[in-house]
Amino acid sequence: GINAEYMGTVLIGLLSFRRDCWTTMFQVxxxxxxxxxxxxxxxxxTCLDLYIPTxxxxxxxxxxxxxxxxxxxxxxxxxxxxxxxxxxxxxKGVSVAVVNYRLSSESLDSSIKYPTHxxxxxxxxxxLNQSHIAEKYNYPRSFVLFGHSCGAHIAGxxxxxxxxxxxxxxxxxxxxxxxxxxxCIGVQGLYDNNAYIKDFPEWTxxxxxxxxxxxxxxVNPTRFFPDSFPSWCIVHSPEDSWVNNKQAQLxxxxxxxxxxxxxxxxxxxxxxxxxAIVNAVGVDDKSSLYKQKDTEGLCRDALSPIVWxxxxxxxx
Numbered sequence: 052g053i054n055a056e057y058m059g060t061v062l063i064g065l066l067s068f069r070r071d072c073w074t075t076m077f078q079v080x081x082x083x084x085x086x087x088x089x090x091x092x093x094x095x096x097t098c099l100d101l102y103i104p105t106x107x108x109x110x111x112x113x114x115x116x117x118x119x120x121x122x123x124x125x126x127x128x129x130x131x132x133x134x135x136x137x138x139x140x141x142x143k144g145v146s147v148a149v150v151n152y153r154l155s156s157e158s159l160d161s162s163i164k165y166p167t168h169x170x171x172x173x174x175x176x177x178x179l180n181q182s183h184i185a186e187k188y189n190y191p192r193s194f195v196l197f198g199h200s201c202g203a204h205i206a207g208x209x210x211x212x213x214x215x216x217x218x219x220x221x222x223x224x225x226x227x228x229x230x231x232x233x234x235c236i237g238v239q240g241l242y243d244n245n246a247y248i249k250d251f252p253e254w255t256x257x258x259x260x261x262x263x264x265x266x267x268x269x270v271n272p273t274r275f276f277p278d279s280f281p282s283w284c285i286v287h288s289p290e291d292s293w294v295n296n297k298q299a300q301l302x303x304x305x306x307x308x309x310x311x312x313x314x315x316x317x318x319x320x321x322x323x324x325x326x327a328i329v330n331a332v333g334v335d336d337k338s339s340l341y342k343q344k345d346t347e348g349l350c351r352d353a354l355s356p357i358v359w360x361x362x363x364x365x366x367x
Contacts, residue, residue: 077104087178102137113145122200125261139333146190155261173216195234203240207272242302282314284361323350
């Protein structure tokens with residue numbers, strides 16, 4: 052259900068989505084706390100927020116919907132932390148879903164472990180792909196998964212092994228959802244947790260909370276070798292002290308080994324620390340709002356131009 056719904060206008064300097072459309076500004080209709088589970092009990096961790104651009108007859112709306120998957124090592128963060136991403140892209144003509152998923156507790160005995168987080172996000176995408184839901188909220192059923200940190204790990208699994216995670220019903224199989232995921236964006240991503248703990252052994256126990264106690268059984272996107280996969284844009288800032296760029300390079304090389312023809316971008320020269328790079332999206336670096344949100348130091352919004360350029364390529 053919807054707990055709150057409101058209209059807002061975000062006054063931001065806007066980018067043209069395509070070269071043949073003019074710069075414009077959209078009002079944003081925000082629908083909060085939409086429950087997506089079809090089987091598990093609904094709660095505030097299994098819901099999503101939608102940010103939908105509303106237009107007049109002469110405005111261009113993107114044919115894509117961004118699905119933002121937050122980070123937080125599978126134990127922290129919430130969709131409510133990323134209003135800036137929803138409003139920023141929707142105000143420029145792109146529908147956005149910001150997804151919550153069940154989180155593990157900070158305990159080796161946590162009842163929520165892999166693959167729960169990934170299956171929750173898969174169910175959210177499956178829900179968004181239902182035609183009656185898309186018609187109700189008026190967004191396109193062509194999705195770009197946009198994952199930060201562990202959210203990029205989730206996007207990686209859904210893109211390379213969709214058959215393991217998407218719901219299957221009597222009327223549909225996983226391909227009906229996965230074929231509508233046309234692209235993925237990973238920012239400061241974890242793509243191989245086993246390689247990660249070799250470089251950062253101090254994070255091993257924290258990862259065991261969500262991935263399980265036996266590191267040999269951990270499942271990573273780099274384990275899978277599908278015949279095809281969506282386009283990818285991999286972004287990593289060297290200023291990140293929590294995740295090194297080896298993760299981005301490793302996943303890029305894995306995708307390139309799978310296909311030399313599919314669009315796979317790698318950006319290793321952006322600015323911003325681990326959370327600052329996504330906190331800065333759509334927020335003026337001089338504003339008091341940005342200073343309140345971020346504790347890692349200020350950075351300019353270096354991510355949005357990369358995302359916009361990738362979205363343009365997907366629609367060409």
